[in-house]
Amino acid sequence: VRGVSLATLVLLASACGGGGSGSSTGGVPSTDPTPGPACEQFDGTFAAIQKVVFENKGCTQDVCHGSGRSGGLDLRAGSAYANLLEVPSTSSPNPRIQPGEPSESFLFQKLEAATRPGSVTIAGSPMPSGLPPLSENELEAIRLWIEAGAPETGSVGDAESGGVWHTRLHLARE
Numbered sequence: 001v002r003g004v005s006l007a008t009l010v011l012l013a014s015a016c017g018g019g020g021s022g023s024s025t026g027g028v029p030s031t032d033p034t035p036g037p038a039c040e041q042f043d044g045t046f047a048a049i050q051k052v053v054f055e056n057k058g059c060t061q062d063v064c065h066g067s068g069r070s071g072g073l074d075l076r077a078g079s080a081y082a083n084l085l086e087v088p089s090t091s092s093p094n095p096r097i098q099p100g101e102p103s104e105s106f107l108f109q110k111l112e113a114a115t116r117p118g119s120v121t122i123a124g125s126p127m128p129s130g131l132p133p134l135s136e137n138e139l140e141a142i143r144l145w146i147e148a149g150a151p152e153t154g155s156v157g158d159a160e161s162g163g164v165w166h167t168r169l170h171l172a173r174e
Helices: 006-015 045-055 080-084 106-115 136-147 164-168
Strands: none
Touching: 045 080, 045 136, 106 136
């Protein structure tokens, strides 16, 4: 898939049912993420995160980060990005997302605490709260997106711009 980032491919595989435990070298899903009737194409990495993580993992439910805005955070489509980037957290000295710095991004820490229990100390509950954690692949996709500056549009590390992750893991397919 030309011009699609590793992060987007990982999330696309998750959306197609292949992002769980099946993986190949480097934590990349071993399933073919080619969109079909049960799959969805995304305009970019953040659009994939919005759908696969925030919406499909229950983060946008009313009682969580939907209309309930737990912690003052609204993760519904159209609001999520503005509520994340360099916005102070109510429970941490770190911002919700610090572009380029996953380890200094409170959202990433909350997600990592659920996926990798004991790996990081956070205030409050790991996320998603009361639901299954993100897979290692999904967490890695978010890490890559933040590391690349957390852009709202476009795909991070895509093959056409010489993305190191895409090239190194041989994901580019003509």
